[in-house]
Amino acid sequence: MLYNIQQFKSPNFESRRQYKPIMIINHITDGTEAVRNSDEHEEMAVYNTFMNASSQASSHFTVTRDGRIKQFVDIGQAAWTQGLLSNLIPKAKNPIVRSMGVNPNLYCVSIEYDAYGDHGGDGSITEAQFWAGAWLHKYIQTEVKRLYGNTLQLNSTFVDGHYSIDPTRKPLCPGVNFPWQRLYQELSAAEYMELENYEGRLRFLQSDTYKLSMCQAVMTEIDYLKSIATGTDGVASWAKSVFRTLYTLFDQQGVLLRDSYTATDDYKGFWNDTLYLYNCSTGQNGPDSVGWAVSALCSVYPFMLSQGLVIKIA
Known part of the structure; x- marks a missing residue:
C-alpha cells in the first residue's frame, strides 16, 4: 500500500x-x-x-x-x-x-x-x-x-x-x-x-512532474494578472484584488522576499517575488531552494483553481 x-x-x-x-x-x-x-x-x-x-x-x-x-x-x-x-x-x-x-x-x-x-x-x-x-x-x-x-x-x-x-x-x-x-x-x-x-x-x-506543472500554471496566471492590472477599469481592479489575496496566502507561508509592501497594490513587486520563486522551483538558483519554492507556489494552486484562475491539471 x-x-x-x-x-x-x-x-x-x-x-x-x-x-x-x-x-x-x-x-x-x-x-x-x-x-x-x-x-x-x-x-x-x-x-x-x-x-x-x-x-x-x-x-x-x-x-x-x-x-x-x-x-x-x-x-x-x-x-x-x-x-x-x-x-x-x-x-x-x-x-x-x-x-x-x-x-x-x-x-x-x-x-x-x-x-x-x-x-x-x-x-x-x-x-x-x-x-x-x-x-x-x-x-x-x-x-x-x-x-x-x-x-x-x-x-x-x-x-x-x-x-x-x-x-x-x-x-x-x-x-x-x-x-x-x-x-x-x-x-x-x-x-x-x-x-x-x-x-x-x-x-x-505528488510527483515532481505534477508539482512543476502547478508551479508553471501559477506563474503563467500571475504573469497574466500583471498584464491586466495596469489599467484603471473594473478588470484591472479585479486583478489587483486577486493579487491582494495571493499576497496574503504567500505571506502566511512566510515566503515573500520583502518584509512588507508599501501597499498591497504593489503588484509589480509581488510579480517579481513570484518570478524569483518560479526560477528557484526550476532549479535556476541552485538545488537548495527548489523544494522550498515548489512548496510555496503549490500552496496557492488550490485557491487559484477554486477561483477558476488556473485549469485543473489532473
Missing part, C-alpha cells in the same frame, strides 16, 4: 452492535489542556489520551503533521470520538445523524488530524496531512466494503466534520480553514476507483 498504517490498541472502544459504518467524520486534535510546543508534543499527547482508559476518548485513525497514519481502533469497533446523547441528536446538522437517531459512534469511522494552536489548530492541515487523509478516506471505503459489503459514499453527506455531528459542543471541529472543497474534489475522483488505481493517481499528484 502507498501508506503504512502504524497499529495501536486503544482500550477505549465498544461494539458497533448491529450497525455498519456508513460515514467518515473528520476531526482536529487541537490540544488545549496543555501548551503544545512541537508537532512531536501534540502527537505524544494524542497517543497518551487515546491509550489511557480513564480518558474515555479514542479515534479510529490519526494523521500526524508529517503525514503518517496511526490506527487506534479497529474499523469493526466503535471508537469514542463523536458520541451524542439522545437529546443532542436532533440538533445535529447532518441529516443522516438525525435520521439514524442513535449514537453516531456506532456507524461512523473517525479521522483525527494532529494540530495545535497556530500549527493547524484552525484546520489548516499540512500538505502531507491532506494527501494522507485523502488516501485514508479511500482506504476506509475499501475496508468497509471488504468487511461489511456496503459502499461508504465519499460525498459531503457521508464524509463530514465533527461540527456537523455536534454543533453545540464542537462548533468548529475540524476548523474553519479545513480544506473541505479541495477534499471533496479529490474524493469525487477517488469515489469509483479501486484503491490500487487511486494510489497511482496520488503518486502522480
Whole structure:
C-alpha cells in the first residue's frame, strides 16, 4: 500500500452492535489542556489520551503533521470520538445523524488530524496531512466494503466534520480553514476507483512532474494578472484584488522576499517575488531552494483553481 498504517490498541472502544459504518467524520486534535510546543508534543499527547482508559476518548485513525497514519481502533469497533446523547441528536446538522437517531459512534469511522494552536489548530492541515487523509478516506471505503459489503459514499453527506455531528459542543471541529472543497474534489475522483488505481493517481499528484506543472500554471496566471492590472477599469481592479489575496496566502507561508509592501497594490513587486520563486522551483538558483519554492507556489494552486484562475491539471 502507498501508506503504512502504524497499529495501536486503544482500550477505549465498544461494539458497533448491529450497525455498519456508513460515514467518515473528520476531526482536529487541537490540544488545549496543555501548551503544545512541537508537532512531536501534540502527537505524544494524542497517543497518551487515546491509550489511557480513564480518558474515555479514542479515534479510529490519526494523521500526524508529517503525514503518517496511526490506527487506534479497529474499523469493526466503535471508537469514542463523536458520541451524542439522545437529546443532542436532533440538533445535529447532518441529516443522516438525525435520521439514524442513535449514537453516531456506532456507524461512523473517525479521522483525527494532529494540530495545535497556530500549527493547524484552525484546520489548516499540512500538505502531507491532506494527501494522507485523502488516501485514508479511500482506504476506509475499501475496508468497509471488504468487511461489511456496503459502499461508504465519499460525498459531503457521508464524509463530514465533527461540527456537523455536534454543533453545540464542537462548533468548529475540524476548523474553519479545513480544506473541505479541495477534499471533496479529490474524493469525487477517488469515489469509483479501486484503491490500487487511486494510489497511482496520488503518486502522480505528488510527483515532481505534477508539482512543476502547478508551479508553471501559477506563474503563467500571475504573469497574466500583471498584464491586466495596469489599467484603471473594473478588470484591472479585479486583478489587483486577486493579487491582494495571493499576497496574503504567500505571506502566511512566510515566503515573500520583502518584509512588507508599501501597499498591497504593489503588484509589480509581488510579480517579481513570484518570478524569483518560479526560477528557484526550476532549479535556476541552485538545488537548495527548489523544494522550498515548489512548496510555496503549490500552496496557492488550490485557491487559484477554486477561483477558476488556473485549469485543473489532473
